Amino acid sequence: MSFSVSDTVSTAQADLEKLVTDLRGLLASKELDAVPDIHVLRQRLDDGISHARDSAVRAAQEAARQAKDAAIAADRYAHDEPWRVAGAALAVGALVGFLLARR
Secondary structure (H helix, E strand, O other): OOOOHHHHHHHHHHHHHHHHHHHHHHHOOHHHHHOOOHHHHHHHHHHHHHHHHHHHHHHHHHHHHHHHHHHHHHHHHHHHOHHHHHHHHHHHHHHHHHHHHOO
């Protein structure tokens, strides 16, 4: 079973959302209203959540951009140097075949 980057990001985002929901539920408790700094803590939590979401979105966008750039570069290289790519594929195939034949 293989996971893609988007699966990993989705899982991390779901875990973060669950943690945020749990923290908000805890901080929303009326018993905590007696704590003097609870309003400041709630605001810091909301700010931190917002910042974390923004950072996660930027990181996912950057990873997608880098993957796209790498795919474009690989495609360009394969079109510019088809015999080198074919030769490299042949060499890798021969190596794998040799290693499997030794088993």
